[in-house]
């Protein structure tokens with residue numbers, strides 16, 4: 321069996337009575353893109369700091385590539401690239417010079433460092449700006465350079481803390497696609513901490529929802545929505561030429577249907593215990609109306625998050641900003 325690349329075991333951190341991370345147990349598989357999601361103060365940064373060996377757990381442990389982050393922090397740092405939410409570079413040096421310096425500080429000889437830095441700068445789309453001083457880089461360019469900077473030591477894992485902060489929408493899309501590509505093509509494991517649900521949803525294989533230091537739920541979007549919404553049944557969105565009382569009665573009589581909501585004169589939301597799309601097609605045809613649209617409602621991460629913190633998780637955590 322392949323060992324998980326990151327293992328958190330009952331990881332706990334207390335600061336002067338504040339339980340920043342509360343008995344976190346979680347495994348991340350090699351090559352996964354895992355999203356750490358949670359409102360401010362949920363414990364995401366503290367979790368990352370313990371994983372990098374930069375702060376000691378109060379109890380429990382975290383292992384990366386089989387190395388204990390507290391006892392063997394150097395070995396962990398050799399394998400993990402960390403991109404904080406704001407990266408600092410020597411502003412009077414070029415992107416290429418900055419990268420070569422990082423590579424050499426990580427023990428890569430100059431020739432190889434220049435070769436690797438040039439290749440990475442191309443990969444992150446900074447080919448034309450590589451000889452420009454980083455003081456003249458935009459925020460998006462600095463984040464791209466930051467990504468190249470964490471990749472230069474060829475890590476197994478990269479940890480990205482709010483990587484898209486302050487970047488324009490196109491820059492965000494480009495950066496997310498780049499992260500996804502790197503993970504898929506090079507098998508790099510990515511741990512992404514973010515408030516931005518839509519961005520996380522776009523590239524993460526699995527997510528963990530954190531609040532008050534606790535991991536409330538983890539899984540793929542499908543698993544989380546199944547867990548939260550299965551008790552609500554399946555919602556089918558129906559659009560017909562005209563909603564009539566007769567049609568509503570016919571649908572209500574379907575044995576699996578337990579609720580029919582008329583949204584407007586053409587739209588209905590049908591809640592049922594099982595998938596009733598086939599049955600609905602027949603009922604609508606029998607009623608003499610035309611079927612214009614029929615789809616099962618899918619839940620996105622924002623609905624899952626909202627539901628978890630508003631009701632499903634019975635927590636009163638604030639809803640984080642989602643823009």
Ligand SMILES: Nc1ncnc2c1ncn2[C@@H]1O[C@H](COP(=O)(O)OP(=O)(O)OP(=O)(O)O)[C@@H](O)[C@H]1O
Nearest residue numbers: 335338339340358359360361362363364365366367
């Ligand atoms: N050095 C510290 N000393 C005391 N308390 C701290 C320290 N660092 C974090 N905390 C507390 O630990 C809790 C978790 O903070 P943490 O920064 O890990 O959350 P976060 O999820 O990363 O939040 P954000 O999204 O705002 O960065 C908070 O209550 C915070 O106030």
